[in-house]
Amino acid sequence: MRRITLKGNSIVSEEIQETEPAGLRAEALAKDELTIRGVSKSFGHVQVLHQVSLSITRGEYATLLGPSGCGKTTLLRIIAGLEIADAGRVLLLGQDITDVPANKRSVNTVFQNYALFPHLRVADNIAFGLRARKFVQAEIDRRMAAAVEMLELGDFLARWPDQLSGGQKQRVALARALVNEPEVLLLDEPMSALDARLRAEVQIDLRRLQKALNKTFIHVTHDQDEAMTVSDRIFVMNRGAIEQSGTPEEIYEHPATRFVAQFLGAANVLEARSGEGLVVDTALGVLTVTQMPAWDKGAVAIRPERVLLRATKPATNAARGVVTETIYRGDHVDVYVRVGTLNLRVRTHPSAETAPGKHVYVGLPPEHLEVLRD
Ligand SMILES: Nc1ncnc2c1ncn2[C@@H]1O[C@H](COP(=O)(O)OP(=O)(O)O)[C@@H](O)[C@H]1O
Ligand SMILES: [Mg+2]
Structure with missing residues (x-):
């Protein structure tokens, strides 16, 4: 097999060992955390996703940005396994997970309304998933301690969800997802329950958290400022398709379509x-x-x-x-x-x-x- 590389200004073509491509291939796959290939979805006669393809790199903070109704939540639910695509494939770390049930995917979701269990105290909300998966107590304790420290929830563990502010509820929802140590964390409009001032603060916190964890986050929002603040890469969606993807700067400075030019800025x-x-x-x-x-x-x-x-x-x-x-x-x-x-x-x-x-x-x-x- 020949490998073609760019060295300085010259193109080098060299014969390489057969053992090397497998290693290179594994590395390339490992860098692609999540890949969506040609995913389509209809509800009744209405097609809401049109052959969506995208690839998200490991450790990337990616955002799906688009107006209400463009199909963001549907795409996120397909990634989570909560919705079945009519066509197309979903790959996680190079493995086809299209037919893997939601609870067997290394993916956790933080929902718009946080979906905390009202009848469980904060500590039990956070531990819920770990107990359901029958982890030993020592492991539950270890993971809880890490999440509680990271999200500064130590003072709230004995509270009921209705005794928490919006920002605190959101941190509990994040902790509850992160204790599962998912490969990918999905966040569906995670700021929508917060007031404008708190939102700006939490956006920066979320970004710091993602960088500290070095995990892949996929964040859905209709808010361009939010997308610009948190993202390494933005995928701009319109009518069930991705119009453009790039860093916040690329998308802002070089919009490719009328929609992107007018939706952002x-x-x-x-x-x-x-x-x-x-x-x-x-x-x-x-x-x-x-x-x-x-x-x-x-x-x-x-x-x-x-x-x-x-x-x-x-x-x-x-x-x-x-x-x-x-x-x-x-x-x-x-x-x-x-x-x-x-x-x-x-x-x-x-x-x-x-x-x-x-x-x-x-x-x-x-x-x-x-x-x-x-
Ligand atoms: N379970 C469902 N049944 C019928 N229509 C749905 C369902 N879920 C979403 N839709 C429709 O699909 C479109 C995309 O919805 P959604 O993915 O929630 O958009 P977004 O999250 O971007 O606001 C909308 O027109 C919505 O009404
Ligand atoms: Mg939505």
Whole structure:
């Protein structure tokens, strides 16, 4: 067998021992914690998942991000074994677990409402799964102690669930899942029962916990800020399919589709026709781009904070417009600029140019003008 590698700037092709590929293969499989291949699911006549494929690396904090009803929970339940896919496979550490029942999968779920047992004290809630699996007491004690310390639950062990705050309930739910030492932890909208301030805190705690445990987390949310805060990688879902995946920065800076551009951070999307070379024709005129569009008719996008707002004409991709509205937001100002029939959103700092009625120039730097796939 030949192995082809890149060494410095040259491609090296070398003959390798037959014993080596097996080792390499095992390593590659071990890095792929969870793989979904072509999973489809319908409820009655409604198809909610359309051939979803994705691969999550071991130790990764992955997020499924999408609007309500796009199929996130259904996909998570298929991973957990709580729902059966109509087609497709689920692999855990390279092993096909599609037909393995939920309680035999090394996967635990923290549900949206935490689903704590109201008639059990915190300690018994946490130990419940371990007792059900008939672990010896010493092992139960060891795992409980580790989870209780990690989640700072020592003071609450004798309480009933209804004596806990939302944040404490969530920590109990996490402890109850983590004592099972699952390969993968699934979290379905884990912040939805918390108020906004606590949510921001818990997001950072969750991320720290995941990094400390070095476990694979798959987190479902419809909240883009939450996804950006916790994730190593975001899978953006829309209508039962994954539109784009990447690090928070990749997805934010380089949205691939109209949906992603507008769902994350509300970009300006301009209808466009491709011109000769690296230009597109839009309502703002002919604009220079840095990627060749794969379409004749499509769209380009730019983030509000990337649009230049100037009293004098910017050198490239400039247009003249009038400020229609300014919204003060403390650390920045959202300015709406009407250019022809378009209303561009620009995020900037307060200045003389930003008063309604002012005539201004906008500039769309080519390096920040994303050519969308569709
Ligand atoms: N058990 C079910 N029976 C019928 N329809 C369902 C069932 N579960 C989910 N759905 C439908 O499937 C779609 C996706 O739901 P879900 O996966 O819960 O979305 P999300 O978690 O992204 O909000 C929705 O239209 C929902 O109404
Ligand atoms: Mg859901």
